[in-house]
Amino acid sequence: xxxxxxxxxxxxxxxxxxxxxxxxxxxxxxxxxxxxxxxxxxxxxxxxxxxxxxxxxxxxxxxxxxxxxxxxxxxxxxxxxxxxxxxxxxxxxxxxxxxxxxxxxxxxxxxxxxxxxxxxxxxxxxxxxxxxxxxxxxxxxxxxxxxxxxxxxxxxxxxxxxxxxxxxxxxxxxxxxxxxxxxxxxxxxxxxxxxxxxxxxxxxxxxxxxxxxxxxxxxxxxxxxxxxxxxxxxxxxxxxxxxxxxxxxxxxxxxxxxxxxxxxxxxxxxxxxxxxxxxxxxxxxxxxxxxxxxxxxxxxxxxxxxxxxxxxxxxxxxxxxxxxxxxxxxxxxxxxxxxxxxxxxxxxxxxxxxxxxxxxxxxxxxxxxxxxxxxxxxxxxxxxxxxxxxxxxxxxxxxxxxxxxxxxxxxxxxxxxxxxxxxxxxxxxxxxxxxxxxxxxxxxxxxxxxxxxxxxxxxxxxxxxxxxxxxxxxxxxxxx
Amino acid sequence: xxxxxxxxxxxxxxxxxxxxxxxxxxxxxxxxxxxxxxxxxxxxxxxxxxxxxxxxxxxxxxxxxxxxxxxxxxxxxxxxxxxxxxxxxxxxx
Numbered sequence: 001x002x003x004x005x006x007x008x009x010x011x012x013x014x015x016x017x018x019x020x021x022x023x024x025x026x027x028x029x030x031x032x033x034x035x036x037x038x039x040x041x042x043x044x045x046x047x048x049x050x051x052x053x054x055x056x057x058x059x060x061x062x063x064x065x066x067x068x069x070x071x072x073x074x075x076x077x078x079x080x081x082x083x084x085x086x087x088x089x090x091x092x093x094x095x096x097x098x099x100x101x102x103x104x105x106x107x108x109x110x111x112x113x114x115x116x117x118x119x120x121x122x123x124x125x126x127x128x129x130x131x132x133x134x135x136x137x138x139x140x141x142x143x144x145x146x147x148x149x150x151x152x153x154x155x156x157x158x159x160x161x162x163x164x165x166x167x168x169x170x171x172x173x174x175x176x177x178x179x180x181x182x183x184x185x186x187x188x189x190x191x192x193x194x195x196x197x198x199x200x201x202x203x204x205x206x207x208x209x210x211x212x213x214x215x216x217x218x219x220x221x222x223x224x225x226x227x228x229x230x231x232x233x234x235x236x237x238x239x240x241x242x243x244x245x246x247x248x249x250x251x252x253x254x255x256x257x258x259x260x261x262x263x264x265x266x267x268x269x270x271x272x273x274x275x276x277x278x279x280x281x282x283x284x285x286x287x288x289x290x291x292x293x294x295x296x297x298x299x300x301x302x303x304x305x306x307x308x309x310x311x312x313x314x315x316x317x318x319x320x321x322x323x324x325x326x327x328x329x330x331x332x333x334x335x336x337x338x339x340x341x342x343x344x345x346x347x348x349x350x351x352x353x354x355x356x357x358x359x360x361x362x363x364x365x366x367x368x369x370x371x372x373x374x375x376x377x378x379x380x381x382x383x384x385x386x387x388x389x390x391x392x393x394x395x396x397x398x399x400x401x402x403x404x405x406x407x408x409x410x411x412x413x414x415x416x417x418x419x420x421x422x423x424x425x426x427x428x429x430x431x432x433x434x435x436x437x438x439x440x441x442x443x444x445x446x447x448x449x450x451x452x453x454x455x456x457x458x459x460x461x462x463x464x465x466x467x468x469x470x471x472x473x474x475x476x477x478x479x480x
Numbered sequence: 481x482x483x484x485x486x487x488x489x490x491x492x493x494x495x496x497x498x499x500x501x502x503x504x505x506x507x508x509x510x511x512x513x514x515x516x517x518x519x520x521x522x523x524x525x526x527x528x529x530x531x532x533x534x535x536x537x538x539x540x541x542x543x544x545x546x547x548x549x550x551x552x553x554x555x556x557x558x559x560x561x562x563x564x565x566x567x568x569x570x571x572x573x
Contacts, residue, residue: 104553198534240537300525306517317494324495326568331559337569338495346497354496358487359510361494372517379520381527416509417516 004031006167011076011224014170018064018075025057025064025075028170029119032077036121036168042149045162047082047140049122050089056119063117071116072231078113079163079172082123083130084215085204086110093206094126094138097348098329107204108239109173109215109232116231121169125159128350129320130180130208132156133422134412137352142409145187148449151406154184154422160218161188171228172218177209178308179402179426181216182438186401186454189440191219191471193229194426196461197433198243200229201236209315210241212430222439222471226250229464243462250468258466260286261296261394267424272404274444275453279400282441282455282474286398289473294394298386303379304428309420310363310376316353317360323348355416380431387432391460396470399425401438401454405446425456434458437467439475482510 004023017023023031033053040046060075080086083093085103087110092098106114113120125143127135135143135158145153146166153162157174161184164172174181176194185192193216200215207213217228226249235244262283268276287293325331325344332343349357363372390397403424412419429436436458443450455474459466487503487510498506551564560567 101557102553104550104557237539240539241534243534300523303520303523306520309513309517310520325559327554327566328557328559337571340569341495342497345495349496351502354498354502355506355509357494357496358490358506359513361490362482362486362510365490365493372514375520376517378527378529379523381529382523382525385527417512420513420516 004028006031006035009170010220011073011170011227014076015074025060025119026054028075029053029057029077029121032121032167032169035166039146039166039168042144043146043162043166043168044125044141044143045159045166045168046079046122047092047094047125047138047159048090050086050120053077053119053121060117060119071118072227073113073116073118075117075119077119077121077170079121079124079160079169080110081157081160081172081174082126083175083206084109084173085206086120086123089123091123091206092139093129094140095128095348095350095353096139096330097323097325097344101329103204105204108201108236110204112232113173124157124163124172127156127158128353129206130156130175130177131316131352131356133179133183133419134407135159135184136409136413137350139350144409145406147189147451148406150408151451152187152409154187154402154406156180156184157192157218158184161185161190161192164188164190164218164220171220171224173215174218175205175213175215176430177212178312178423178430181218182401182426182436182454182456183422185218185438186440186452187406189452191222191225191440191475192438193217193225193464193467194429194436195229195233195464196435198241199233199245199435199462199464201239201242203236203238207319209312210319211315212312214430222437222468222475225437225471226464226468245462248463248465250465250472253465253469255290255469255473258291258396258470259394260291260293260470261390261397262293263298263301263397263399264295265297265299265301266399267302270403270421271400274405275400275403278442278444278453279398279455283398285474285477286470289477291470296390296394296397298390300379300382300386301428304383304431305420305424307376307379307383308423308427308431310372311380313356313360314363314373315360316356317364320349320353320357352416383428384432387428387434395460395463396466397458399428399456399458401425401456405444405451405453429456429458434461435464435467437471439471439478441478482507
């Protein structure tokens with residue numbers, strides 16, 4: 001083992017150590033790979049390691065020795081969610097149907113990280129096609145929560161969050177459609193960011209629900225999250241839904257200009273009492289930091305999840321129609337062409353994916369389209385309007401991240417609705433396209449183990465800087 | 481109530497082969513998911529859909545990359561091929 005204390009390392013401290021020569025990028029990559037080799041057989045945060053990691057680290061060390069300019073992530077070892085393409089590496093979205101699928105190009109996020117000299121350690125585990133809240137639907141085995149290995153890490157970016165929490169990566173990249181970065185970040189005690197829709201390119205992200213999917217960082221603290229966001233965000237001509245926006249730094253946000261909204265009517269049914277207590281304590285902390293707060297009403301927020309479970313499967317069924325066994329990935333022989341399709345998709349997709357495709361097909365079928373899909377889209381607009389109204393008087397909104405702490409492996413797998421309820425506090429930010437950060441907010445004890453909880457801080461679209469500012473202040477007081 | 485035959489039809493439309501047991505299970509699952517989701521029916525509020533400011537994003541025709549740059553990588557992924565051609569089963573008998 002190396003002498004590097006990974007536990008305390010952050011991106012800025014690691015960069016500092018490497019520039020002082022305390023250790024090299026190769027030493028650092030080696031230290032993380034050592035942990036992966038030791039812990040991954042049990043935690044399963046990675047589906048596969050990349051052979052190229054050490055080569056990438058050596059190039060950074062060489063550049064440093066030569067005195068060449070270095071990127072802002074020079075030698076920082078990252079985990080990349082298996083739904084995000086890294087040229088030449090296999091990317092499967094944790095599905096059997098993409099077994100052996102080797103990416104022929106870099107996703108925009110990955111090429112931007114490359115430009116900053118980051119080191120990629122491997123593909124992190126996830127729910128199949130990002131459909132799930134526990135990383136149990138992965139075709140490559142369940143991922144365990146490093147805090148308590150009998151529990152789930154959350155999902156779908158469970159592998160990315162478990163990797164950061166277990167010192168198997170210094171930071172990681174995930175994607176968030178309804179909760180998929182924030183809920184696992186909360187379960188694993190790390191920081192997870194859902195970025196404004198359109199702020200980060202989706203080019204090279206294997207799609208689940210295109211109108212919601214956003215890539216975001218998983219980090220140990222808010223400062224690291226802001227750095228990665230700054231690097232990966234910005235207009236990309238390869239993604240027509242990416243939007244140019246003015247970049248801002250959280251250091252320029254004045255506390256006095258922030259008014260934090262507290263929704264008085266957030267859904268409380270089925271929410272763990274300790275979560276509500278922790279949320280109330282978090283609100284007090286925010287107040288004690290000197291932030292102005294205001295009570296707000298968001299009457300349609302409680303319908304977010306219901307509308308999501310109507311329009312999301314519709315998009316899923318359309319997006320996943322491309323996986324037919326013809327051009328890449330799994331191919332299972334049938335007696336004719338139709339048989340090839342039926343067998344490939346039947347065997348290649350896991351149970352939850354099959355369930356959502358069928359539900360989406362139903363929702364979009366003649367006779368139900370208006371009642372379900374159109375109605376859900378109208379509700380989506382109403383929820384967005386609630387946010388627009390709220391942002392007339394406040395410029396940040398708080399919510400708990402999850403309705404409960406990490407649950408046991410095996411739980412909720414036979415009850416889809418119970419599993420879906422995991423997204424109750426997180427999906428409103430996706431629906432209204434606003435940025436949202438989940439920051440650790442304390443612990444609750446279950447079976448003698450301290451399980452982490454998270455606080456969500458939302459802001460108006462493209463005002464990530466407010467999320468980072470409030471997040472940094474909250475993080476500081478919570479860590480005291 | 482979703483009939484078994486309906487699930488069977490949906491599976492066929494979605495081109496997914498599945499067992500009878502799974503179809504029966506799906507019948508129950510869809511029922512419970514839709515049962516939960518239809519709480520949105522109680523909403524009577526209306527909203528004027530605003531056209532998004534970011535729409536119909538076009539670009540000029542151009543050469544985005546060198547011809548053939550990705551060909552080998554893509555062809556390598558074909559499950560069945562003849563030269564650079566993708567081979568599939570006969571469609572018209």
